[in-house]
Amino acid sequence: MREHHFSIEKYREQADFNTGSISLATSVLLSALTAYFNPSTVAEVGTFIGRSTFAIAKAKWKVSSTRLQIHTCDSSNKINLMGFEEFCELNQYLKQSSTEMFKDLVDKGVLVDAFMIDGRLSSTDVSLFSQLCAKEFVIFLDDFEGIEKGVINGLAIANHFGPKLQLFYPPSTALLEQFGLIGVSTLAVMLPSSMIRLVPQG
Secondary structure (H helix, E strand, O other), X not given: XXXXXXXXXXXXXXXXXXXXXXXXXXXXXXHHHHHHHOOOEEEEEOOOOOHHHHHHHHHHHHHOOOOEEEEEEEOOOOOOOOOOOOOEEEEEEEOOOHHXXXXXXXXXXXXXXXXXXXXXXXXXXXXXXXXXXXXXXXXXXXXXXXXXXXXXXXXHHHHHHHHHEEEEOOOOHHHHHHOOOXXXXXXXXXXXXXHOOOOOOO
């Protein structure tokens, strides 16, 4: 994971709009969450250089023989990601917005059980978003801190779904350090309340 996390930097030179990318801690966390929830279809907003795309694809490939479908869009860049054939079926929406991708997926009748949101959602996106959700789904929100886009996206989604969704904040640096991860992760998670089970302590 660490080696590929840094080797993927080579794609930056193809970027028309060069931005930040997820941290190594977030890559590891995203992989662990993907392995746990084991999605079959993922919709990702904000491909950029493909760090989160790879973290999701590789984790699914390790835990399941079922081939993962990833639909990912980037409105600013047209970077063709290579080498994903072994891990998943990758459908890139190059230089296309989340609205364009969501509309296409709705038209095709695709149901999504995991969303990775690392771009700004519009009100139209959130409405389309709800049409794409499988019965059980998980939402990963990057940049969930302060007034960054992750918080704004989370509020928009929460306002649309109401109390049906529960939000889990990013882990603290102290918690990450317990698992040998140095640095910061701004990855939050949203789940339908129906997926949460409370059990007594043993």
